[in-house]
Amino acid sequence: MSLAADRTDTPADRSSGAPRDLRLTALTKEFATFTAVRSLDLEVPAGTFFALLGPSGCGKTTTLRMVAGLESPTSGTIHLGNDEITWEKPYRRPVNTVFQNYALFPHLDVRENVAFGLRRRGAKDVDRQVQEMLELVELEAQARKKPPQMSGGQQQRVALARALINRPEVLLLDEPLGALDLKLRRAMQIEIKRIQTEVGLTFVHVTHDQEEAMTMADTIAVMNGGVIEQMGSPTELYENPRTTFVANFLGQSNLIAGTVTSAEGDVVRVDMHGTQVSIPADRAHVRSGNGWIGIRPEKVLVAPEGEPIDAPGNHLPGGVITDVSFVGVSTQYLVMMPWGQELMAFEQNTGRRRILQQGDRVDVSWRPEFAFLLPADQDVNAGALEEV
Amino acid sequence: MRRGRFTGYWLMLPAALWLGVFFVIPFYSLLATSLYDPEGSVLTGYDVTYHVANFWDAISEHWDELWRSLWYAGLATLICAVLGYLLAYAIAFKAGRWRNFLLVLVIAPFFTSFLVRTLSWKLILADDGFIVDALQTLHLMGDDDRLLATPVAVIAGLVYNFLPFMVLPLYASLEKIDVRLIEAASDLYASPSRGFLKVTLPLSMPGVVAGTLLTFIPAAGDYINAQLLGSTNQRMVGNVIQDLFTDTGDYAAAGALSVTLMAIIVALVVIYIRKAGTEELL
């Protein structure tokens, strides 16, 4: 039973060709007791893989639902190219969603689940398209099964197939890999990325797993408390975070208190507990007063006291190893510095030097071009792991 | 998702109206009836004269039956609770794949007419029937004793008829209990019976409460078992009300008695729920 309204002409029929960018402007969502999304501005170029990254409750899923049409914004607009879709019903948007719990129709078999969207739009040769899509996700053998009879990984692929088959302009993925075990998740991450590159659709992937986002996305937007903290390529975000939240949420960071002594030319000098360190100007997000000097643990080099350190640069003696964790690929040290802070240092186990022991006295160093400087008024613990 | 503001009201309306007119309002009618001047009749019409004496008259005259009803219903509920818990527990924890099948079997007797089933009890408990014979041979009963027309028969009938109403809520409650909780108890050195008393039983309380209410309340007002399986010595308040309505036509007394029964039940239920401490029944 397909009603006339279902053969829907979505705004600006796809066949007109030019791929459209997704644009969110000042998008806001307020609920009775709290504001989930605050005046979000976002542009997702057509054909890219975009990740919305953030902890639970940051508003990323709400944003996704507004793009899908399952939630109405309090204010702001959503555009596809030049066409506004802010208030369009979900079934009139060229947007499909892969849900977190898959939301497969339990009373329909795999074929009918995948074919659902096509049938509603009165597409021709549905069977052939379904067959192709099932082959793409390697589920041809399960075509007649019903969702409750399938494993999590299989259901996940059905959900993906069901959405993809409609060739939406934007495919939304709401933490689709959350329920899968590690190995399967890794495999699916690669698979989804491959599919996206192949079909060239715009993918918007919501996740709280920063490794997932960095692996799959061309562009990442880190969200926190309803706003975007920083947006850019994975490398950009990782190497040059602009806020303590991003610094702590993506990977881990050492944040050390310091005061700017001079800021001229392309170098900012900072007094860090008595030692002068320098930071490239384009990585310093504060120019005067106090700040947090940030350095990633894998950039921190340690060497037994007195021995030469590889990196010419900021050299800090007087450290004592307080913890050693052997992680196979690397060794993670906690080093207590003279000013009372423990720094994290990750060293790849190249085998060149013995693994240091707890209690060893060490010198610490890093190359200045890897450091970054963040405003002191930001919470040094923002984005870090919570207390158990 | 977006919804019409008043859709809920419209959907609810027909059912709400039906219940409002044919369930809620009748209670007021009943109250009014209980205050009728007993001199009236169906033909001459009734005057509501706030004849509160109706209540006093009705209660004092039929005190025996009122008390007996509560007593029988209480006893039957207790027995139902024990038997029902056994059955529900067996199905929930010991039945494995046969669960659904056994549940169907619990409901199945329900599908034979209530009256027909109760009549067959009359046959089973008959004086020259198998059971009475056996009990007399075992000298558990005197040669002149009967089962029919005794409280035993009536209560047995009540238990039989209301058992499914006890089993199903109990089962629903027991089924929800996470087996791992019981395992945790035994991991923490609880013996099986302690585990039951401290974990299973408390967790199944909502089911126990629902089951006892769904059993006691209808049983208190029942008269079929009393009529078919008992004698005039086992008359329950339901019999009285029924007769007052149809035979005697004394609507005022019948109404007063009904209201009294309802009031007693409500009072007992409120106390019970408070004591059992469960807020949510449904």
Add this chain to the structure above:
Amino acid sequence: MTGLQRAGRWIGEHLILAAGLLVLVYMFVPIAVVMLMSFNDNSESRNVYAFRGFTWDNWANVCQPDGMCEAVLRSVGIGLAATLVATILGTLAAFALVRHDFRGRSAMNTIIFLPMASPEIVMGSSLLALFVSAGFGGKLGLITIFIAHVMFCLSFVIVTVKARLAGLDGNLEEAAMDLYASEATTFWRITFPLVFPGIAAAALLSFSLSFDDFIITNLNAGQTVTFPMYVWGVSQRGVPMQVNVIGTIMFLISLTIVVGNMLAARRKQPA
């Protein structure tokens, strides 16, 4: 573990199951008796309560007793009508209570629960009181019976459908709309098929309650006779064995429906 301990453990573990099954058997004894008595040849005797001899006569001449089959048909008719109305009204109400938020929702929930827990004698007599005070005292019959039946079936329908509806994943309807189905299509293709088992169960329950009702019906029936009322009437004089035939038939039909439904559901979903 010693042999005795092991035996004790075995008994303990299976005792509960055995006890439970015994209770179940106990519940079926009267049914067995009913079925047995439907074959009872008591043409020679007025005493209804003993098994005399085996005969197919009762089954062959089911409608022989005066007025019985008319009563059965009347009960079936009322049952179907009441089930239809109660199921529709109840399903609508269940949707309202689960899916929509409106003031008075908790009051409604209480009102719905009450009929399930009230003594039938009180419900029946209060309804009679209403009819009498409205002037229908002399016109009791099919209509009043119908009204009463819908009244007490509504609660059971609402509770049953509510339970099924509440367990439905809300994402499913969102997924359907995300996949280009309009609200109406979503309802008919997704919501309704998934709620239907609950509606069917509610309808079956409703019919059983209606067909079997005596106390409320008796008070509000006037001169009309339904099957339970017929049985009550003859219980004083002498119950014809055909009554047991009807009882057996009802039992077998319902059992078939329920078991058949169970098997069909099981085939769709492996445990």
